Amino acid sequence: MFVRERELPRGRGLARKAAVALAGLWVALALAGCSGPHPQSTFRPVSHYASTLNALFANTFWWTMLVLAVVWGVLLIVIIRFRERPGAEPPRHVHGNTTMEILWTIGPALIVAFIAVPTVRTIFQTQSAAPRDALVVEVIGHQWWWEFRYPQYGGIATANEVHLIQGRPVDFVMHSADVVHSFWLPRLGGKRDVNPQPETVGNTAKRVNHIVLTPDSIGVYPGQCAEYCGTEHAVMRVRGVVQTAADFNAWLQAYNTPPAPPAGSVAAQGKQVFETHMCLACHTIQGTSARGVIGPNLTLVGGRQTIGAGALPTSEASFQRWITHPQGVKPGVLMPGIQEGAAGMPPTGLTGAQVQQIAAYLGSLRIPAGQPGANPVAGGTPAAATMAPPAPAVPGAGLPAAATSHDSMKSPTTSGKP
Ligand code: CUA
Numbered sequence: 485m486f487v488r489e490r491e492l493p494r495g496r497g498l499a500r501k502a503a504v505a506l507a508g509l510w511v512a513l514a515l516a517g518c519s520g521p522h523p524q525s526t527f528r529p530v531s532h533y534a535s536t537l538n539a540l541f542a543n544t545f546w547w548t549m550l551v552l553a554v555v556w557g558v559l560l561i562v563i564i565r566f567r568e569r570p571g572a573e574p575p576r577h578v579h580g581n582t583t584m585e586i587l588w589t590i591g592p593a594l595i596v597a598f599i600a601v602p603t604v605r606t607i608f609q610t611q612s613a614a615p616r617d618a619l620v621v622e623v624i625g626h627q628w629w630w631e632f633r634y635p636q637y638g639g640i641a642t643a644n645e646v647h648l649i650q651g652r653p654v655d656f657v658m659h660s661a662d663v664v665h666s667f668w669l670p671r672l673g674g675k676r677d678v679n680p681q682p683e684t685v686g687n688t689a690k691r692v693n694h695i696v697l698t699p700d701s702i703g704v705y706p707g708q709c710a711e712y713c714g715t716e717h718a719v720m721r722v723r724g725v726v727q728t729a730a731d732f733n734a735w736l737q738a739y740n741t742p743p744a745p746p747a748g749s750v751a752a753q754g755k756q757v758f759e760t761h762m763c764l765a766c767h768t769i770q771g772t773s774a775r776g777v778i779g780p781n782l783t784l785v786g787g788r789q790t791i792g793a794g795a796l797p798t799s800e801a802s803f804q805r806w807i808t809h810p811q812g813v814k815p816g817v818l819m820p821g822i823q824e825g826a827a828g829m830p831p832t833g834l835t836g837a838q839v840q841q842i843a844a845y846l847g848s849l850r851i852p853a854g855q856p857g858a859n860p861v862a863g864g865t866p867a868a869a870t871m872a873p874p875a876p877a878v879p880g881a882g883l884p885a886a887a888t889s890h891d892s893m894k895s896p897t898t899s900g901k902p
Pocket of ligand 1: 625626628664665666709710711712713714716717718720
């Protein structure tokens with residue numbers, strides 16, 4: 485008896501230390517999830533739509549936390565107060581308690597109401613029709629990239645970066661060209677499936693989904709396809725570029741009149757190669773003879789933060805790597821390389837010099853950083869791959885087949901390995 489009384493506290497002390505250590509470990513692990521930038525966090529909304537969803541989540545979260553606290557609290561009290569003690573009498577049997585039964589019926593019913601009413605209200609808010617002045621953006625999912633068309637602006641199309649206007653409602657009109665994808669820009673709000681085979685029956689568009697939201701902060705906000713759609717589902721990323729109305733207009737203007745490379749420059753040679761080889765079968769560049777619609781529209785592609793729907797940061801080296809051997813960057817991609825075909829198309833057979841010329845041309849298709857219409861840097865992810873101004877063309881400079889020094893736009897994160 486004497487020994488037990490001396491040992492008991494020590495054992496309890498050890499157990500307590502172990503419990504504290506475990507709790508500390510648990511808190512450390514839980515907090516580790518809070519580190520780092522969160523470019524795709526729904527907890528940092530940048531539209532009224534996303535704020536509404538976030539508020540609904542917070543409401544539901546705190547009600548469930550209250551339920552958790554009450555249930556665990558009562559459970560702990562019962563475990564400690566009514567535990568079995570040596571010599572204690574068996575507990576009295578209870579057959580029903582009307583007051584308690586009324587309380588634990590009304591309580592949960594009220595909590596369900598407190599959650600259900602805001603939920604239904606939010607569903608109606610986020611499903612409401614677009615206002616008349618909304619910017620209409622047609623969203624088309626492709627394996628594995630995003631197409632955006634602007635029917636109010638001459639039907640121009642862009643890819644993987646959707647330009648939006650701060651403070652102006654946008655009506656995303658969404659469908660898919662092949663399989664089901666899901667369009668998701670977490671900080672702007674979403675996510676919603678894009679379905680194949682849209683059709684109009686009477687006045688109703690079937691299988692076309694909408695998201696209507698109003699971006700409220702300038703920035704570049706990343707997102708991604710959120711429905712498994714094949715090999716490269718993970719590299720079907722998207723960026724929402726929210727600009728002022730003036731910047732959006734500047735972007736539109738640059739889009740309709742993309743910069744022409746100076747005559748005789750490497751980029752000008754690239755333009756010519758682009759327009760006389762297979763590229764134009766699939767791609768469009770505004771203001772050129774390239775009018776293909778199978779692949780992404782490449783107008784102002786040099787100003788996008790990434791190429792291949794998030795496969796590589798934009799740089800001349802990335803373009804070279806991509807054009808040379810796209811399967812090495814994004815296996816399964818429906819684009820042929822210089823030596824390998826894809827999606828029924830033969831290899832492009834481009835030479836190393838031609839690849840460099842095209843890369844220089846594509847890199848030149850952009851609004852210089854800081855100029856009206858260029859992607860904003862503040863607010864969203866830093867434009868890690870924003871390119872420096874192109875190197876001035878050297879008239880008459882020959883182009884060796886191997887990598888040249890014409891790589892002023894090389895991003896530090898790119899190896900440049902073809
Ligand atoms: Cu498209 Cu997943």
